[in-house]
């Protein structure tokens with residue numbers, strides 16, 4: 001009997017499993033109005049970062065003193081700081097509107113495309129806090145200047161201050177979630193922009209930011225390594241796949257029943273990656289023996305899903321990952337298996353490690369990070 005429907009979108013509320021200690025810590029710290037502490041969530045692709053962020057937002061929604069704005073940098077389609085500013089203003093003001101704290105009926109998006117003179121009149125007639133009205137006007141003036149091709153370097157800085165202005169005016173705390181944060185490094189002068197945000201963030205006392213991303217290297221460059229802009233400004237949290245216990249919890253919630261041996265086998269083959277647990281559920285409903293479930297999934301979905309991942313690799317990388325999947329674990333073994341000098345393998349490994357496709361098991365030994373991908377590769381190689 002199925003209890004909960006499997007989801008391939010972020011899991012929130014009744015769909016959300018595990019990670020209790022971390023969720024509690026985030027919610028507690030962010031709900032504290034005196035605290036300005038923010039977080040940096042990082043972890044592999046599809047491990048559940050967005051779900052963590054959305055569940056945190058969902059739990060904080062009960063709190064009237066804390067307003068949470070969510071923005072994914074994937075939505076900044078043209079990768080420009082101007083669009084980023086607009087999206088940021090939109091996310092923050094909309095979050096306040098939804099809580100009834102900004103008495104503006106019009107959607108902020110529509111307001112942005114209204115002529116400045118009209119907006120001025122409009123705001124005057126509203127019972128809107130002066131500082132908020134002034135801020136909105138300022139934002140639109142910047143937009144206007146930008147549209148006329150003028151310099152607008154202050155625009156981003158002021159846009160990022162929207163949370164602070166609204167929080168001050170309404171005696172609340174504003175949480176700004178920036179999902180897929182590493183995308184910002186693709187903007188023109190991206191790192192410069194990150195530094196500016198950091199400087200600005202230090203001056204804000206009524207906001208907290210939470211950033212997240214999966215690209216290890218960029219997360220390090222912007223937040224984790226010494227000398228990076230957000231170093232020691234945000235508490236880093238590594239989001240790991242489910243533990244075996246959480247995998248069990250997952251099946252209990254979604255299926256209503258579990259068999260410990262099956263949990264163990266499923267955990268072993270998926271590595272506890274939430275996405276796979278959902279995806280397998282979606283395509284097999286977990287009916288049948290665990291071996292047939294795994295094989296049905298890998299045969300039906302794997303040839304599409306993993307094949308696409310595999311095709312993103314270069315020819316040499318393909319050989320290396322296949323060799324790892326078959327059990328080679330160090331440079332010498334891989335080199336021998338693929339008939340290449342160890343120096344060649346050594347040249348390709350760093351990229352694979354950086355992209356989290358391969359991980360170091362111990363000194364000099366490696367394995368594929370994704371257990372199910374590894375299983376598929378091994379099966380494919382034996383065909």
Ligand SMILES: Nc1ncnc2c1ncn2[C@@H]1O[C@H](COP(=O)(O)OP(=O)(O)OP(=O)(O)O)[C@@H](O)[C@H]1O
Pocket residue numbers: 007008009010011015016017018019044045046047048049050051052214273274275276278279
């Ligand atoms: N705590 C959870 N409970 C149940 N399912 C989860 C949980 N976390 C993630 N999932 C599931 O895993 C999949 C990936 O989740 P999510 O999109 O949150 O991951 P992500 O790390 O943000 O991925 P990406 O790297 O693609 O942005 C989704 O199908 C989601 O429903």
Ligand SMILES: [Mg+2]
Pocket residue numbers: 049050051179
């Ligand atoms: Mg995500």
